[in-house]
Amino acid sequence: MFSIGQLSKQTGVKVPTIRYYEQVGLLVSAGRTEGNQRRYDKEGLERLGFIRHARDLGFSIEAISALIDLQQHPDRSCQEATEIAQDQLADVREKLRRLTALETELVRISEGCDGDGSSNDCYVLTSLADHRHCRTEHYC
Amino acid sequence: MFSIGQLSKQTGVKVPTIRYYEQVGLLVSAGRTEGNQRRYDKEGLERLGFIRHARDLGFSIEAISALIDLQQHPDRSCQEATEIAQDQLADVREKLRRLTALETELVRISEGCDGDGSSNDCYVLTSLADHRHCRTEHYC
DNA sequence: CCTTGAAGCTCTAGTGACTAGAGGTTGTAG
DNA sequence: CTACAACCTCTAGTCACTAGAGCTTCAAGG
Incomplete structure (x- = not known):
């Protein structure tokens, strides 16, 4: 389990930005300690890495949201993902x-x-x- | 004398944007009619044309402000203007x-x-x- | 002269993707 | 057990506009 600071160091995404991503729904709300601090697992780390990389490539938050939706519905064709990438x-x-x-x-x-x-x-x-x-x- | 709408048509800068430029000090406050509407002369038109062109070229409002200052002090060397352009x-x-x-x-x-x-x-x-x-x- | 409606006015709030700061709480190493 | 770095929430600021509400003025036609 990682604190938000450790997650930040591993991904290169600043702490306030991680909180911002949670706020706008890009990251699922993290689990919390008893004292209300965020804790992340490997999945959270991978998700943030995905977001980071997509942002680096200039995808908008909206586009990234759509891509994450696609990831979570593997039954859907990847045509949509390709379209988003080609738009970009x-x-x-x-x-x-x-x-x-x-x-x-x-x-x-x-x-x-x-x-x-x-x-x-x-x-x-x-x-x-x-x-x-x-x-x-x-x-x- | 032009109204703000006529100025907008001639320069391609939208009316609210012209008001915004005045608000942030890029354009000198325009003269007004008795009924408080803005009226512009040829100088205002040229100034806005300058701003429009510089914005098209990606200069920031701040950089454009500096360039306008230089225009109004012809005694100062144009080295500064060149520097701003080269930074851009x-x-x-x-x-x-x-x-x-x-x-x-x-x-x-x-x-x-x-x-x-x-x-x-x-x-x-x-x-x-x-x-x-x-x-x-x-x-x- | 009067009416109508387009165009003008001010002010506030929203955009995208964060970033900064205030003021308070928690986790952890020594 | 204490010190303090790291965490928390919330608000406001960034840039360059853009949108909308609610009001007033200008100019052309009757």
Whole structure:
């Protein structure tokens, strides 16, 4: 049996975050000692490891909830799990596309200016003032 | 002179967002009509355009505040503006690095599973349960 | 001049995924 | 048995908005 602090050390998830996961229903309410402190077993550890890994991969709490539901109903097809993963992949690719466009603009803006001179003709500032200089469509 | 709605249409920034920018000090408080409605001139329009563009490029409200300060003190060197832009670029590149690693993992996870079979041997779920399968370091 | 309704106003609360802090209680090593 | 690290709950703060309630004003048509 682990205390919340030991669980935290083993998974790298901060103590308040573990309590937060319980609060929002991602983790089943842990058993308690007589003095009301949480105690976890191996299953709790694995569950938190799963959550941690999924969060690292950018899955939302909602998506992780859905994945955990699937784990607990092994009779259901894994098609849903695959769909969730592919949605997440599409999401990541969209973000990559946008960030790449941003990178292009920021390089253009940063390089136009050598840092000398006064700010009333600073290329950074004039570029930001006028979108028409941009060579890519970008938005976040 | 523009109403807040006209300003919104011209810049693509939503009306409540414009009011929010005023509240947090990004936009100078607008002049008002006798009936207390905001009225903007060309300067207000340009300022909001600047903010919009900078937000699109992912600059934080705080960074934009600093950039606006620089605009209003043309005597100060534009080195600071360049620094802010380069910080933002470094930020974007770091995000790109992470997202690329995530993409690799998600492709691996999604492709391992054909969507058939029951979820107790679903590759998506077992991959999420065990980080050791991963081929890249990833975290967000 | 009067009515109507779109657009404006302020204020509060909610979003996601935590994080920080106050103020009190429990577990455990020495 | 004592000291104190670790635990507990609860509230509020973060960022950049967004939504909604309940009210007022502006402008066009009759």
